[in-house]
Amino acid sequence: MNPPSTTQVTTRSHSVALTADCAIFGYSDDSLRVLLVRRAVEPFKGFWVLPGGAMQQDETLRGTADRLLRDLVNVENIPIRQVGTYSALKRHPIRRVVTTSYYALVSPDDHDPIAREHLDQVMWCSMDKLPELGFDHREILDDAYEKLKDELRQQPLxxxxxxxxxxxxxxxxxxxxxxxxxxxxxxxxxxxxxxxxxxxxxxxxxxxxxxxxxxxxxxxxxxxxxx
Amino acid sequence: MNPPSTTQVTTRSHSVALTADCAIFGYSDDSLRVLLVRRAVEPFKGFWVLPGGAMQQDETLRGTADRLLRDLVNVENIPIRQVGTYSALKRHPIRRVVTTSYYALVSPDDHDPIAREHLDQVMWCSMDKLPELGFDHREILDDAYEKLKDELRQQPLxxxxxxxxxxxxxxxxxxxxxxxxxxxxxxxxxxxxxxxxxxxxxxxxxxxxxxxxxxxxxxxxxxxxxx
DNA sequence: CCAAAAGTGTTTCGGATACACCCATGC
DNA sequence: GCATGGGTGTATCCGAAACACTTTTGG
The missing domain is CATH 1.10.10.10 (Winged helix-like DNA-binding domain superfamily/Winged helix DNA-binding domain)
Incomplete structure (x- = not known):
């Protein structure tokens, strides 16, 4: 049994990267859709994944998620919720990456811009027809979708x-x-x-x-x- | 508007420490209690805080939480749930520490051992009589307690x-x-x-x-x- | 004018709540 | 034996679910 020294940060950081991944939901053409981006580099080059990014030094994880939303769909002040944090050892095959996931809801009034410019690298994918996703993003997306459903039952989101x-x-x-x-x-x-x-x-x-x-x-x- | 390159881990890790903090709940003497430990070092030396520890290189965050429970109350295989991740810039006054919180439920059959050895550094504190907590642990504890309440309403935890x-x-x-x-x-x-x-x-x-x-x-x- | 969709009220059901009496035990 | 707490059943309420007809518009 250890003394309460376990409460201190005694060990060095092992250069773990911290990222935020975002399940951005929209509704169009009669189906719920999620914004996916195509990986341009290894690992998982060519796979579709949830948009994500590294947390910067002067940023919170929520700030990282907000930045993704600004960059990808050019929206601010929309509902965004933290879902969970994923830290499996091999979730990224090369280095240690721990990610915190969020989901966000965007109106069709907002989600046109990007689609025109990067048609081959970004898509609003119907939740009924998801491709195989890179990393553990399928699990992350499933968890985000479950949380969305839970919250929708309790409030008019x-x-x-x-x-x-x-x-x-x-x-x-x-x-x-x-x-x-x-x-x-x-x-x-x-x-x-x-x-x-x-x-x-x-x-x-x-x-x-x-x-x-x-x-x-x-x-x-x-x-x-x-x- | 950025291209989907935001999906890559492009930046260096800024030696952010990753920790797990745990709200360990128990019930004794007619009240719900949470295990608190007293900080032995600065910052917040002498303050009561939730038990926490740094994630090790070969460990998941959940593994860190499991280890805390083994060390502090010597239990395994008890219900434990992730609550949230906290990344405010100044939540630790000296270095950047991002923490993921869990709550756990332990039976009184299990939570005697430690109390005898470290009476002055560990306490099962009634939720009605919480002292001021160090860091942002009051917020973390409040969130964990809210989540416990939510889940208790839905399942016999x-x-x-x-x-x-x-x-x-x-x-x-x-x-x-x-x-x-x-x-x-x-x-x-x-x-x-x-x-x-x-x-x-x-x-x-x-x-x-x-x-x-x-x-x-x-x-x-x-x-x-x-x- | 007819087909398709929108708009509207009432009944039913089930789970949650409120409530009062009898029984077992400690002192 | 009496005071305290444990055990049980029923009536009520409220929100959810089921359900059918009339009105409006496009073609």
Whole structure:
């Protein structure tokens, strides 16, 4: 049995690299998607992976994740949550890399830019059709997706995946594709209309039979429901 | 906007130390307790902190946490969960230390040994009477406690805090002190007896009016309910 | 005008809560 | 024997789930 000296940092750092990896979720073309990037160098050259980067000296891990989001999708102040930290010995085949993962939710209003420039190196990949991922990113992504599902059941997060105005049907479809289950239309409407952050714009979405009403979010009120 | 090169580990490690800190919870003398150790060196010399240690070269963070538990309370194979990773720039005043926190639940059958030897450096501190903690350990402990509460509401974790045999009243008291609310006796009994992992030992606990029945856990069945 | 989708209310069910009496034991 | 705590069953409440018809619009 050791004395409490175990509480000190007694050992040298073995040049462990610290990184942040980010599962950036979006919703488009009727499916939940995650942003993947293609590795340009070994190891796992040519594999798709979650975007990630090394934590800089003057940065927190959260700061690293924020920076990735700025660089890749040019957004700030969107919901982002820490998921977990992965430290298996051989998760990176060459050197010791410990990574902390986050997930983030971006609206389709924001996630166009990058797609045009690096079509061959970046993709919004449907969660139904994931390729093999490099490193342990499949496990990291699965954990992030599970956490997203857990949180969505407890708070109305999914609206961050919708454009500025949307129909309730569209909101329901986002919920359904994240949770992977069908929801009753009337129960769903009742439930989310019970919140006070949905504003009926009094406009109707053209081009769709039935003439569905468009809603938008009162951001300041939505914040009361988060966390 | 950066190209996907952000996905590579391009920067040098700045000798960031990686540690694991552990909120080890136990239940004794009618209250939920957490194991604290007293810092023997600067910074925060003399302050109480959560037990923690540096991740070794051949170790995962989880391995570090397991080692702490072996050294401090001499237990293995008890429930342990990762809570979060803390990377604020000045959380350690001298060097950069990033820590990943865990919480663990130990039974009173296990948590005697250390207390005798290092009475002045280790204590099982009631969660109601926490001293000021060094570093950001108060925040880490609060987060761990919140996570414990969340998980307890969803799965029957608290039995790991009880001795081998116990009365339902004792189990209820553990639940009540973790959740911080009073529970109805009959509803509580109904709920946990509905699980199949409680075995009535047919013995009664002596020395208590009413002659309460003693129960024990069928570990293999309990496992079905965890995670 | 007809097909497709949107909008709306009520009933039912199940789990959680509230609650009161009898029984066993310690002193 | 009496005070204290243990053990048990039922009525109620509330949120979730199930369910069908009318209205609006596009073609």
């Amino acid at each position: 999914a609206f961050h995946l919708l454009p500025e105005s949307f129909t309730l049907k569209e909101a329901q479809e986002v919920y359904e594709s994240i949770l992977g289950e069908d929801l009753d239309r009337r129960n769903f409407r009742r439930k989310i209309l019970a919140y006070d952050f949905l504003i009926n714009t009094e406009e109707k979405k053209p081009g769709i039979k039935g003439g569905p009403e468009l809603y938008r979010i009162d951001d300041s009120k939505l914040e009361n429901h988060l966390q | 608290a039995f790991h805090l009880l001795p081998e045999s116990f009365t339902l009243k004792e189990a209820q008291e553990v639940y009540e002190s973790i959740l911080g609310e009073d529970l109805d006796r009959r509803n509580f009994r109904r709920k946990i007896l509905a699980y199949d992992f409680l075995i009535n030992t047919e013995e009664k606990k002596p020395g208590i009016k009413g002659g309460p029945e003693l129960y024990r856990i069928d570990d293999s069945k309990l496992e079905n309910h965890l995670q």
